[in-house]
Amino acid sequence: MKRLLFVVIAIVALNYGCKEEKQPISSNTIELISPQEMQEISQMEDVQLIDVRTPKEYKEGYIExxxxxxxxxxxxxxxxxxxDKSKPVIVYCRSGRRSSDCAKQLKEEGFVKIYDLEGGITKWEFEGYEIRVN
Structure with a gap:
């Protein structure tokens, strides 16, 4: 009888312990996007487009x-x-590190939707998308 009680308790404990807790949906999210997705999203009305590289890097080539x-x-x-925190933002850098840090900061500041270009302008250019040079 003790053995059966132990088995039942173990099953109940495992069942509750393995259940995935539902996290509330955050009002501000970060989404890592591909160059193709960025091309589409950047055409949306009201999206804010931010290059977080240095001015020197920007002059060497940027996304229009x-x-x-x-x-x-x-x-x-x-x-x-x-x-405008209520409007979506797309951020990119050279390889994705700075834009990731920037996206986290934007989230902390309360921006509603943040898109981060995976691989930065390096991946953008590698996949054949156009960059502008000053």
Missing amino acids: GFQNIDFFSDTFSQEIEKL
């Missing part, structure tokens, strides 16, 4: 329509504050 806000700049936070 994107505003340069240097992630390493002392004024980065003030520049981000000028954006």
